[in-house]
Amino acid sequence: MADITLQNVVKRYGDGFPAVNDVSLDIADGEFMILVGPSGCGKSTLLRMIVGLEDITEGEVTIAGERVNEKAPKDRNLAMVFQNYALYPHLTVFENIAFPLRLRHQPDEEVRRKVEEAAETLELTEHLDRRPSNLSGGQRQRVAMGRAIVRDASAFLFDEPLSNLDAKLRGQMRTEILRLQRRLGITTVYVTHDQVEAMTLGDRVALLRRGELQQVAAPRALYEEPVNMFVAGFIGSPPMNFLPAVVEGGELRLPVVGFRPPDDVLARVGDRSRVMVGLRPERFTTVTGDGAGPDDVEFEAEVDVVEWLGNEQYAYLPYDEPEGADTTLEELERDLDSERLRSQLVVALDPADAIASGDRIRLRFDPRSMHVFDVETGENLTLGVG
Amino acid sequence: MEGRRTSHWWTVWGVLILAWAMFPLLWMVSLAFKSPETFRAGTPSFFPDEWTWENFQTVFDDELFTSALRNSFGIAIIATVLAVVVAMFAAYAIARLEFPGKRLLLSMALAIAMFPQAALVGPLFNMWRGLGIYDTWLGLIIPYLTFALPLSIWTMSAFFRQIPWEMEQAAQVDGATPWQAFRRVIVPLAAPGVFTTAILTFFFCWNEFLFAISLTSTDRARTVPAALSFFTGQSQFQSPVTAIMAASVVVTIPIVILVLVFQRRIVAGLTSGAVKG
Ligand SMILES: Nc1ncnc2c1ncn2[C@@H]1O[C@H](COP(=O)(O)OP(=O)(O)O)[C@@H](O)[C@H]1O
Numbered sequence: 001m002a003d004i005t006l007q008n009v010v011k012r013y014g015d016g017f018p019a020v021n022d023v024s025l026d027i028a029d030g031e032f033m034i035l036v037g038p039s040g041c042g043k044s045t046l047l048r049m050i051v052g053l054e055d056i057t058e059g060e061v062t063i064a065g066e067r068v069n070e071k072a073p074k075d076r077n078l079a080m081v082f083q084n085y086a087l088y089p090h091l092t093v094f095e096n097i098a099f100p101l102r103l104r105h106q107p108d109e110e111v112r113r114k115v116e117e118a119a120e121t122l123e124l125t126e127h128l129d130r131r132p133s134n135l136s137g138g139q140r141q142r143v144a145m146g147r148a149i150v151r152d153a154s155a156f157l158f159d160e161p162l163s164n165l166d167a168k169l170r171g172q173m174r175t176e177i178l179r180l181q182r183r184l185g186i187t188t189v190y191v192t193h194d195q196v197e198a199m200t201l202g203d204r205v206a207l208l209r210r211g212e213l214q215q216v217a218a219p220r221a222l223y224e225e226p227v228n229m230f231v232a233g234f235i236g237s238p239p240m241n242f243l244p245a246v247v248e249g250g251e252l253r254l255p256v257v258g259f260r261p262p263d264d265v266l267a268r269v270g271d272r273s274r275v276m277v278g279l280r281p282e283r284f285t286t287v288t289g290d291g292a293g294p295d296d297v298e299f300e301a302e303v304d305v306v307e308w309l310g311n312e313q314y315a316y317l318p319y320d321e322p323e324g325a326d327t328t329l330e331e332l333e334r335d336l337d338s339e340r341l342r343s344q345l346v347v348a349l350d351p352a353d354a355i356a357s358g359d360r361i362r363l364r365f366d367p368r369s370m371h372v373f374d375v376e377t378g379e380n381l382t383l384g385v386g
Numbered sequence: 387m388e389g390r391r392t393s394h395w396w397t398v399w400g401v402l403i404l405a406w407a408m409f410p411l412l413w414m415v416s417l418a419f420k421s422p423e424t425f426r427a428g429t430p431s432f433f434p435d436e437w438t439w440e441n442f443q444t445v446f447d448d449e450l451f452t453s454a455l456r457n458s459f460g461i462a463i464i465a466t467v468l469a470v471v472v473a474m475f476a477a478y479a480i481a482r483l484e485f486p487g488k489r490l491l492l493s494m495a496l497a498i499a500m501f502p503q504a505a506l507v508g509p510l511f512n513m514w515r516g517l518g519i520y521d522t523w524l525g526l527i528i529p530y531l532t533f534a535l536p537l538s539i540w541t542m543s544a545f546f547r548q549i550p551w552e553m554e555q556a557a558q559v560d561g562a563t564p565w566q567a568f569r570r571v572i573v574p575l576a577a578p579g580v581f582t583t584a585i586l587t588f589f590f591c592w593n594e595f596l597f598a599i600s601l602t603s604t605d606r607a608r609t610v611p612a613a614l615s616f617f618t619g620q621s622q623f624q625s626p627v628t629a630i631m632a633a634s635v636v637v638t639i640p641i642v643i644l645v646l647v648f649q650r651r652i653v654a655g656l657t658s659g660a661v662k663g
């Protein structure tokens with residue numbers, strides 16, 4: 001067991017492009033840390049630098065207080081589960097799990113005991129004599145985990161371990177990994193591009209964009225207090241609505257409605273004339289006559305498309321994009337693997353409401369639940385307000 | 387329907403090609419079992435009227451043949467082992483490492499493999515005589531290695547390239563040194579490639595004729611393909627054809643055995659299951 005710290009870590013590949021840029025991160029002993037971000041943002045590179053499969057261009061990585069930059073992977077005592085499992089096809093499941101122990105020349109009976117114990121935990125006991133090629137995806141996944149837990153590693157590293165499984169199995173394995181980590185209490189770094197995994201598994205989540213660390217926080221804080229538009233747009237599904245707003249005479253004018261925001265929000269906006277307003281889909285409610293807060297903002301819009309999923313319902317409300325739309329949003333779309341962020345509002349409605357496309361509906365939201373972002377930097381201006 | 391008709395055509399083609407390839411072989415076997423006196427009988431038949439082991443008796447009684455067989459085995463096995471071991475490390479480096487001049491190295495290897503052997507025979511003959519390795523095993527092993535190595539390196543680097551990098555990295559994370567990762571993971575996975583290469587190399591050395599006939603003069607190093615051309619049969623007055631055919635059958639047997647034994651090893655697909663299925 002050990003804590004892992006990264007200090008101003010930089011990785012430049014041959015072409016000079018920094019795949020990981022100046023990342024500093026403290027991972028506490030026993031913590032479950034998630035590295036998340038869109039694909040290509042440098043998550044795997046970061047993980048591979050920790051485990052020693054990739055040289056560290058600049059900065060320092062320490063494990064249990066000891067600098068490991070120059071250590072070979074085998075001397076770092078970390079266990080890793082690869083995205084493609086990387087099982088040894090010529091060995092049985094038993095020997096696959098036993099492999100790390102065999103390398104350490106542990107006596108046969110001890111190997112047997114440990115492997116059987118791991119197999120028991122992972123429900124692999126009856127598959128021990130089979131070969132990886134005869135196993136299902138989920139079983140292979142568990143063999144890969146068995147190989148990791150069988151040795152007393154200082155930490156577990158996972159690189160998108162569930163991305164090759166189908167949705168149902170993924171959910172199952174997710175809880176299994178969580179339970180295992182809680183029981184063993186071993187420091188874990190888990191890479192994923194899936195925000196559901198990030199939000200459900202992690203004690204803390206580190207969000208990366210183009211090799212740079214954006215925010216490290218507990219899942220709830222990440223959702224409620226995103227430091228910038230990128231974090232706000234990445235966390236949450238469907239993603240946060242971003243509405244360009246003009247500030248005029250103490251009013252915020254959105255494409256769908258204009259209103260006077262609370263004074264402390266206005267104070268944060270300062271003398272900016274244009275800002276970006278972020279509103280989560282689930283912060284909207286339909287107006288049914290009662291229950292409005294004193295400051296709630298109401299507006300009317302036409303529904304274009306309705307998605308009814310039984311337990312949730314989403315409505316898409318197009319609006320006219322104002323002139324001179326921002327490049328900020330375009331760039332953000334690209335970074336977030338191009339979700340459609342512009343010119344339509346997504347709202348989550350009560351699935352009991354019967355709403356059809358073409359309907360005009362009245363909606364309201366609490367302006368305290370909105371985030372206001374700087375158009376240039378994307379920085380969240382309303383952090384800590386309200 | 388269309389698809390079915392196409393596949394019928396493939397079958398027909400397959401049978402035709404098989405017949406084309408098998409005919410000389412069958413003829414060879416049939417001649418080997420005919421008696422040397424009667425094979426030119428008035429009414430020739432494809433299969434012998436009377437099956438006889440006489441020809442095999444003849445070749446195994448002949449020192450020319452038995453020593454050639456010994457030379458063939460010795461030279462082919464030594465050349466194959468050397469070529470495969472050296473090529474294994476070379477191919478691993480080529481498949482795994484980036485180093486300056488890699489492309490040049492590969493194209494040079496190919497160029498050597500393409501080089502016309504006949505152009506080398508004359509100079510080699512003179513050089514080997516000067517060096518005193520004319521008509522020795524070494525004198526044949528060296529040129530065989532020269533031509534077998536590029537072939538082996540190419541085949542094996544293709545096999546190595548198919549083995550996922552992650553396999554080796556997983557081993558290193560599991561606590562293996564680079565050498566242990568190579569020996570315990572890469573070598574077993576590369577085994578089909580290594581066997582295939584070894585067999586191809588062995589065939590090349592076993593069948594080679596030009597160097598064998600030019601760089602040998604006695605029983606000391608003469609291999610079977612070369613020795614066959616010196617075959618005279620049991621007596622001067624007998625045609626050596628049936629005996630030569632018997633000898634040919636004998637030298638074909640190791641090849642058939644090799645293919646049968648290693649067929650399962652050669653079958654690729656061992657790596658399936660390493661990754662997502
Ligand atoms: N071996 C490599 N050589 C050059 N560039 C690489 C290499 N591996 C990854 N990269 C680049 O580094 C960036 C981050 O890659 P990676 O860490 O794999 O991203 P992620 O795991 O977040 O999807 C990408 O832009 C990728 O193209």
Ligand SMILES: [Mg+2]
Nearest residue numbers: 043044045160
């Ligand atoms: Mg990755």
